Each structure stands twice: as C-alpha cells, then as structure tokens.
Amino acid sequence: MRNTFYTLLGLLVLTFSVRTATAQYETYNNNKFKQLKEELPTPNVYRTASGAPGHEYYQQQADYEIEVTLDDDNQTITGKETITYYNNSPDDLKYLWVQLDQNVRARDSQSKKIRQRSMNEKMSFGGMKRMMNDFDGGFKISSVKTNRGAKLDHTINYTMMRIDLPETLESGHTYTFQIEWNYNINNRMEIGGRSGYEYFKKDSNYLYTIAQFYPRMAVYNDVEGWQNKQFLGRGEFALPFGDYDVKITVPADHIVGSTGVLQNDRDVLTSKQRNRFEEARESDSPVLIVTEEEAIENEKEGTSKTKTWHFEAENVRDFAFATSRKFIWDAQGVDVGGERVMAMSYYPKEGNPLWERYSTKAVAHTVKTYSKYTIDYPYPVAISVNSKRIGMEYPMICFNYGRPEEDGTYSERLKYGMISVIVHEVGHNFFPMIINSDERQWTWMDEGLNSFVQYLTEQEWERNYPSRRGPAYKIVNYMKGDKSYQTPIMTNSESIFQFGNNAYGKPATALNILRETVMGRELFDYAFKTYAERWAFKHPTPADFFRTMEDASAVDLDWFWRGWFYTTAHVDIAVNDVKWYKVETGDPRIDNPIARKMDDADKKYIANQRNAKSVEKTITEKDTATADFYNRTDEYDYTSLDVERFKEYTASLNEEEKAMLDTNMNFYEMEFELVGELPMPIVAEFSFLDGSKEKIHIPAEIWRMGDEKVSKVFWFEKQLVGVEVDPNLETADVDRNNNYWPARNIPSRFELFKKQQRGSPKNRMQRFQEAEER
Numbered sequence: 164m165r166n167t168f169y170t171l172l173g174l175l176v177l178t179f180s181v182r183t184a185t186a187q188y189e190t191y192n193n194n195k196f197k198q199l200k201e202e203l204p205t206p207n208v209y210r211t212a213s214g215a216p217g218h219e220y221y222q223q224q225a226d227y228e229i230e231v232t233l234d235d236d237n238q239t240i241t242g243k244e245t246i247t248y249y250n251n252s253p254d255d256l257k258y259l260w261v262q263l264d265q266n267v268r269a270r271d272s273q274s275k276k277i278r279q280r281s282m283n284e285k286m287s288f289g290g291m292k293r294m295m296n297d298f299d300g301g302f303k304i305s306s307v308k309t310n311r312g313a314k315l316d317h318t319i320n321y322t323m324m325r326i327d328l329p330e331t332l333e334s335g336h337t338y339t340f341q342i343e344w345n346y347n348i349n350n351r352m353e354i355g356g357r358s359g360y361e362y363f364k365k366d367s368n369y370l371y372t373i374a375q376f377y378p379r380m381a382v383y384n385d386v387e388g389w390q391n392k393q394f395l396g397r398g399e400f401a402l403p404f405g406d407y408d409v410k411i412t413v414p415a416d417h418i419v420g421s422t423g424v425l426q427n428d429r430d431v432l433t434s435k436q437r438n439r440f441e442e443a444r445e446s447d448s449p450v451l452i453v454t455e456e457e458a459i460e461n462e463k464e465g466t467s468k469t470k471t472w473h474f475e476a477e478n479v480r481d482f483a484f485a486t487s488r489k490f491i492w493d494a495q496g497v498d499v500g501g502e503r504v505m506a507m508s509y510y511p512k513e514g515n516p517l518w519e520r521y522s523t524k525a526v527a528h529t530v531k532t533y534s535k536y537t538i539d540y541p542y543p544v545a546i547s548v549n550s551k552r553i554g555m556e557y558p559m560i561c562f563n564y565g566r567p568e569e570d571g572t573y574s575e576r577l578k579y580g581m582i583s584v585i586v587h588e589v590g591h592n593f594f595p596m597i598i599n600s601d602e603r604q605w606t607w608m609d610e611g612l613n614s615f616v617q618y619l620t621e622q623e624w625e626r627n628y629p630s631r632r633g634p635a636y637k638i639v640n641y642m643k644g645d646k647s648y649q650t651p652i653m654t655n656s657e658s659i660f661q662f663g664n665n666a667y668g669k670p671a672t673a674l675n676i677l678r679e680t681v682m683g684r685e686l687f688d689y690a691f692k693t694y695a696e697r698w699a700f701k702h703p704t705p706a707d708f709f710r711t712m713e714d715a716s717a718v719d720l721d722w723f724w725r726g727w728f729y730t731t732a733h734v735d736i737a738v739n740d741v742k743w744y745k746v747e748t749g750d751p752r753i754d755n756p757i758a759r760k761m762d763d764a765d766k767k768y769i770a771n772q773r774n775a776k777s778v779e780k781t782i783t784e785k786d787t788a789t790a791d792f793y794n795r796t797d798e799y800d801y802t803s804l805d806v807e808r809f810k811e812y813t814a815s816l817n818e819e820e821k822a823m824l825d826t827n828m829n830f831y832e833m834e835f836e837l838v839g840e841l842p843m844p845i846v847a848e849f850s851f852l853d854g855s856k857e858k859i860h861i862p863a864e865i866w867r868m869g870d871e872k873v874s875k876v877f878w879f880e881k882q883l884v885g886v887e888v889d890p891n892l893e894t895a896d897v898d899r900n901n902n903y904w905p906a907r908n909i910p911s912r913f914e915l916f917k918k919q920q921r922g923s924p925k926n927r928m929q930r931f932q933e934a935e936e937r
C-alpha cells in the first residue's frame with residue numbers, strides 16, 4: 164500500500180479542483196457538455212422544444228380493405244386492396260408513395276446487388292444456396308386503379324411505387340384507390356426473410372408467417388416529406404396508422420393467427436373451439452383452443468376446400484398473419500388497465516414441450532410489464548407464433564423461434580433464448596408499433612428502447628435472468644473494441660457496423676445507465692413513461708426522445724446523448740492517487756514529534772546508510788569545536804515559550820475554530836482521471852480500516868471544464884484503506900485495472916485447450932437424463 168502522509172498546512176483549503184488540460188487556441192467549442200443545439204432540429208409548431216408534439220402536429224392515415232388468397236399448393240399470395248389515404252398534412256400532394264417491400268426479393272433487387280461477399284470467407288451450403296438463389300419473390304402488380312376502376316398512372320422504382328394522382332390531393336382531403344397483385348412466397352429456411360414459409364418434410368405441410376404481403380403506404384410527415392428511402396433489407400419500416408379490414412382465404416383445415424380481431428368466428432371455428440376461446444378469456448393460465456392431438460390429426464390430410472378468415476384491426480401501422488394446418492393454439496386473458504387482453508400462441512407440435520409451457524405466459528408477462536413502464540397495452544390481442552430461427556414483430560402478432568430436440572429436451576440457451584425473443588418481439592408492439600418511430604432511418608429508436616424494456620421485463624420474469632443485453636458490464640467488450648468497426652448510435656440503419664451491439668445493446672445499456680447511475684430510477688421512469696405517453700400512436704424522432712427525457716426530469720443530458728449517441732467514445736475512469744492529510748494542531752508538543760518522524764523517514768536514503776559505515780568520523784564528530792547550537796538542537800525542538808504562545812493563540816479562538824483545530828479528521832485528496840473520452844458520474848466505494856464502507860456519487864458535470872484529471876478532497880474520522888471506482892459495474896467502465904487504490908491487478912480468465920474442453924454436443928437436460936439412466 165502506498166500511503167503518503169502529509170500534514171495539512173492550514174484549514175483554508177478543503178476542496179479544490181486542479182485544471183490540468185492546457186487551454187488550447189480553439190476556433191470551435193468542442194466541450195463535451197456543449198448543448199446539442201447544432202445536432203438537433205429547430206423546434207417548430209409540429210415538434211416542440213420540450214420534446215412533445217406541437218400544437219400543429221399532424222400525421223397521415225391509411226385505411227385498408229384487403230382480400231388475399233394463399234395458394235398452399237404453389238406457395239403464392241394473390242390479393243387486392245382498397246386504400247383510403249387521409250391527407251392530414253397542411254400540404255397539397257401531387258403523388259403518393261406506396262412501398263413494395265417484396266421487391267427486395269425481385270430478380271433485379273438492389274439489395275442483392277449491393278451485398279458484399281468474398282470467396283475467402285468460409286461458406287456453408289446454406290450460405291452458397293442463398294448467394295446463388297434466383298428466386299423471383301417480387302410483387303407482380305396487376306393493376307392500380309381509381310376507386311371507379313380507371314387506370315391510375317404509377318411508376319415503380321424498385322421497392323417504391325409512385326401513384327400519380329389525377330388531381331392534387333388537397334390538405335384535409337382523402338383519396339381512395341385500388342391495387343391488385345400477387346407474389347411467390349419465399350422459403351424462409353432456404354433464403355431467409357422476415358416473412359415466408361417453412362416446409363415440414365415429415366408430414367409434408369407448410370407453416371406460413373406472412374408479412375409485408377400487401378403494398379403499404381409510405382409515411383409523409385414534417386420530418387422527411389415522403390419517407391421513400393429504398394428498402395434494402397436492414398432498415399426496416401416506416402408506416403402510417405390506419406384501420407384494417409382483412410379477409411384471408413386459406414385451406415379450410417388451416418388455423419389462422421392474425422393482427423386484429425376475428426370477425427367471423429362462427430364460419431371458421433368449431434363450437435368447441437369457440438367455447439374454449441371464451442374459457443381462455445377468463446383464465447389466468449393458458450387454455451388450449453386447438454390441442455396437440457387435434458393438430459396432429461389435422462396435419463395428416465390436406466383439403467382442397469378453403470375458408471375465409473375475416474379480421475379487423477383499428478389504429479395499427481401494419482398487418483401480418485400466420486397460417487398452417489399444423490397449429491396448436493392456446494390463449495389466456497390478461498388484465499391491462501381494466502381491459503381483458505387475449506395473450507395467445509400458435510405453434511406446431513415441434514415447438515413442444517417448450518411452447519405450451521412458456522409462450523403464452525411470456526406474452527402475458529410482457530404485455531403487463533411493458534404497460535407499467537410505458538402505456539397500457541391498447542390492443543385486444545397479443546400473439547406469439549412459433550417460427551423457426553427468427554424473431555420478427557408486427558402489430559399484435561410476432562414470429563418467434565424455439566424448437567426443442569426431438570426427444571423433448573432443450574438446452575438452457577434455447578429456453579432463455581426463446582423466452583427472450585418472445586418478450587422482445589411482443590415488446591415491439593410498444594416500440595415501434597405504437598410509439599411509431601421511423602425504422603428505415605433509426606434502428607435504435609425501436610430496437611434499443613425495446614431491448615431496454617425487454618431487460619426490465621426479463622428481470623421480473625426470473626431473478627438474475629440471463630439477459631443478453633442491458634447490464635452496463637455486458638457492453639464493455641464492444642465499447643473497448645476496434646473503433647474502426649464502430650459507428651455512433653445516430654447512424655442510419657443501413658450503415659451500422661456491429662448491428663446487434665450498436666442498435667440493440669448500446670442504447671439499451673445507455674438507458675440502464677441513465678436509470679441506475681445518472682438520473683436515478685424515479686426521475687428516469689417518469690420521463691421515459693412521459694415519452695411513451697406523448698408519442699403513443701404518433702411518429703417520434705430522436706430529438707423528441709432526447710428532449711422529453713430532459714424536459715420531464717430537469718436533468719441536462721446533452722452531454723450524455725452527445726457521448727453515447729453521437730460518438731463511439733467509451734467510459735474509463737481511473738483513480739490515480741490518494742494523498743492523506745491531517746490538520747496541523749499548531750501545538751508544538753503534538754505537531755513537532757510527528758514532523759520529526761516524517762523527516763526521519765528520509766534518513767533511509769541509501770547513501771546515508773552506506774556513509775554511516777564508510778565515513779568513520781565526520782569533522783563535527785572529530786572536532787567538537789565545530790559543533791554549535793544547531794548541532795545540538797533540530798528544527799523540531801521547542802521551548803516552554805512556544806507552548807505558551809500556542810496556548811495564547813488557542814485562547815483567542817472561538818469554540819467553533821477550536822473544535823476545527825482539535826479535529827482528528829483524516830483528509831484525503833484523490834485524483835480521478837477520465838481515461839476514456841466519455842464523461843460519466845464518478846461512482847466510488849471507500850473502504851475503511853474498521854471494515855466499514857461508504858459509496859459516493861459525483862455527477863458527470865465534474866468533467867464539465869474539459870479536464871482530464873480532477874481532484875477532490877474527502878474527510879473522515881476513520882482511516883481510509885481503499886478506493887474502488889464503479890464497484891457495482893454500473894458505468895460500462897472498460898478497464899477495471901485502473902479502478903483501484905491501492906492499485907490492484909484484475910485476473911482475466913483465459914481458455915486453455917478451447918476445442919478439446921468444449922465438447923459435449925448434448926444439452927444439460929440430456930446429460931442429466933443420461934446420468935440418471937446409468
């Protein structure tokens with residue numbers, strides 16, 4: 164332990180900060196605490212400086228009447244739709260933009276052309292198949308017509324179609340038009356996709372999870388004008404709200420799960436199923452509406468008959484459905500804000516036993532927990548559909564992975580992965596389905612915010628739930644990684660490096676740090692909920708989020724948004740040095756012996772020790788005549804007169820001054836350094852000689868002057884023996900080796916014989932069962 168002992172020369176200086184950064188000639192203010200005036204758009208009548216919608220905020224609306232038919236023999240969708248578009252903007256529109264997302268799978272798709280591939284990379288059979296696939300999955304638009312059946316001029320530009328209106332659509336008016344189309348459904352297992360089919364060889368059946376299946380209106384607003392940036396595959400969707408009336412025709416033995424509420428249950432469900440559904444509504448645990456036995460019976464033979472399922476959905480930004488004759492279906496009710504929401508799951512027998520055990524319960528838990536942190540779940544149903552490998556979200560319905568082994572066992576990783584994906588995708592109902600951000604532009608606004616509430620939800624599912632993202636310490640490896648492979652969070656979706664860490668992990672972590680370390684839970688939760696309330700069923704932008712979080716909390720967070728969202732900087736705070744001071748009493752009887760002792764320490768100097776032996780006698784030793792008063796006394800000797808003077812001095816002090824002089828306080832001057840560039844509050848734990856501990860929290864503004872090093876003085880009656888920066892792993896500090904005083908080395912674990920040690924291909928359930936059978 165390096166414990167330097169100093170005496171404090173006076174009582175005047177108790178706290179001070181040393182400016183270590185040299186003031187450079189600066190032409191531009193690069194202070195980390197500079198307000199975000201230049202980065203954020205100027206507030207206006209649509210979006211206020213407080214982060215709330217402005218008094219002239221508007222948004223467009225698109226209502227749909229859709230009829231689609233699924234051809235189970237050829238895996239195609241054929242459909243027609245009537246779109247009623249409401250121009251609520253103050254602008255007159257000459258044309259409308261419609262999104263043709265399936266054209267990402269057209270033969271001439273731009274996303275195929277811009278995909279990079281190197282033959283030096285290892286390629287799997289699947290990878291090679293995907294690279295060489297020539298599947299034609301684009302929309303075939305067979306007609307675009309006015310409401311009266313006249314041809315409408317239109318131009319297709321890859322994934323966008325411009326409808327040239329016969330007359331300008333004036334502000335406050337609506338326009339109704341029709342589109343007919345068809346497309347080939349992609350084999351999701353071979354060429355991937357958010358939507359598509361999975362084929363089950365064993366019983367030769369298909370399971371369809373269908374989305375982006377109809378031409379969808381683009382968003383027109385005060386931020387982008389028309390958001391008609393091409394769909395390249397990664398930056399997801401920007402969609403207006405509207406009401407949907409959808410009729411889905413499928414083989415008569417299929418079970419359909421969908422966005423919205425079923426309107427014709429008498430036509431498509433048996434009375435037994437309808438009774439079970441009503442029973443499920445009142446039940447707090449899942450009730451089977453189609454059992455596994457019934458599903459197995461159902462999948463044995465097909466049919467040439469069809470049935471049409473009719474759904475309606477209000478105020479949604481999109482619509483998706485799943486259909487298969489393999490579906491088991493269960494449901495339960497959940498109370499949210501006085502309403503009974505139906506939590507439901509659809510899955511093939513291949514999903515069991517995991518799905519019957521967890522899916523619907525995870526849906527119900529997610530709906531409840533998110534409602535607490537954001538707004539009450541406003542839709543009547545929330546559905547989870549078993550869909551191999553992926554997780555993908557739509558309003559009221561999502562497609563989630565999770566398939567156990569054929570023997571019914573499953574790994575721990577699969578179990579938690581499945582619960583997490585269900586929480587995550589159901590959670591997307593809130594971000595971005597209700598708090599309707601522009602995914603084409605900003606992935607973090609839905610994925611990051613959603614991953615954050617996902618973390619909160621997981622931790623309420625099971626104590627110490629193995630959440631993949633959210634805790635500060637889990638982002639450390641990414642944050643300290645190669646900066647040339649990092650982009651700021653505020654980067655367009657298509658240009659993000661390390662997608663998962665950047666758009667999911669880092670923003671989710673940033674929010675946890677705000678909540679636990681910078682703002683505290685009370686201020687954070689209120690502000691976060693305010694953002695959700697303000698922007699529910701609206702289109703928020705990053706600035707609306709940044710501003711609301713400050714507006715509702717009175718915490719200046721510009722430095723935080725700047726560092727975490729606009730740069731790739733990381734956190735690393737070090738404690739460099741701790742100096743110990745005691746107050747000089749002024750009493751020579753006390754102070755002088757201490758000072759002498761400290762001086763004596765210098766006598767350890769190596770030459771002194773050697774000279775003691777090598778120099779037999781010095782002059783003053785040999786010739787006593789050379790010794791005078793100063794050889795007989797030292798500067799620490801004092802006389803009774805010195806003591807008298809001290810007594811006179813103390814007599815002149817008042818009681819308060821006397822007490823301060825008498826204090827036996829220990830003063831510690833600590834130097835902290837911002838090694839990483841990202842400012843963060845200094846959170847530190849002090850350990851004392853008597854075994855007690857104390858935690859301190861210094862706001863990030865300690866770094867506001869641009870100092871790289873700051874000093875603070877702390878005082879205690881107890882003697883300090885240790886300091887640890889970020890003891891509870893809350894700041895994403897990337898290097899903990901410099902977090903300790905006295906210095907400490909943190910052992911890292913390294914893996915030996917990586918390949919040989921990892922071996923068992925069996926999951927823990929299988930290994931335990933095997934051991935039991937022996």
Ligand SMILES: [Zn+2]
Pocket residue numbers: 587591609610613
């Ligand atoms: Zn997501």
